[in-house]
Amino acid sequence: LTMQNIIKKPTVTVLIPALNEEKTIEKMIVDCLKIKKYTMDILVAIDSKTTDKTARAAKRAGARIVYGKGLGKGSTVKSSLPAIKSEYMVQIDADYQFIPKDIPKMIDPLVKGYDVTLGTRYQKGALVERGSVSLVKLLGSYFLSFVASLAAGQRVTDVMAGYKGFKTKVLKDLNPQTKHFGYEAELVVRAAMRNYKIINIPIVYKKRIVGSSSVSSIKHGLLVLGTIIKTRFN
Helix, strand or coil: CCHHHHCCCCEEEEEEEECCCCCCHHHHHHHHHCCCCCEEEEEEEECCCCCCCHHHHHHHCCCEEEECCCCCHHHHHHHHHHHCCCCEEEEECCCCCECHHHHHHHHHHHHCCCCEEEEECCCCCCEECCCCCCHHHHHHHHHHHHHHHHHHCCCCCCCCCCEEEEEHHHHHHHCCCCCCCCHHHHHHHHHHHCCCCEEEEECEECCCCCCCCCCCHHHHHHHHHHHHHHHHHC
């Protein structure tokens, strides 16, 4: 018996919220499953506005599927929570701008005792491909992360990155209520208010290969700002 057999591998669910991502979802799943350090379970949460074959492609690649009820990424993530049975989970966007290779960076601090890991594009050690973030998005991210840091009482360098890790019981305790994109900030502020241990993790961020983002910088920025304030003072 090797030491590896005796020590049980941590169980990890990779949650991939997806809205019309049939072109990238298979590569995403296949690359997640290449990570042998953990017992992996891939859960694709299909947004109710999806019109393409994302679900079929995800199943073919070996993922489980849950269907989001309602409107927006937050409600899609919330409806997938009962399906997560592992000790740890990591949420990653389906468009392959964040890379599966960084999953161990997100999970290992959780195994060592942190409660929440926040992938960040804007900190020393992160690698952001040229042209992957517009100036408007960059300034918006800085501003929202600054406001989130004030609300959280600790430094948050990239509140809106769609790459976050949690001990599963912590995520279920945080239980996001925000239906839209702003749930990303809600989770961070609430975790800080409940004194969970949070760490920023520098990650790689690439240009989008296909398709276009469904995020409108100004509209979503204002929604997120509202979410941060509401979560802090509720």
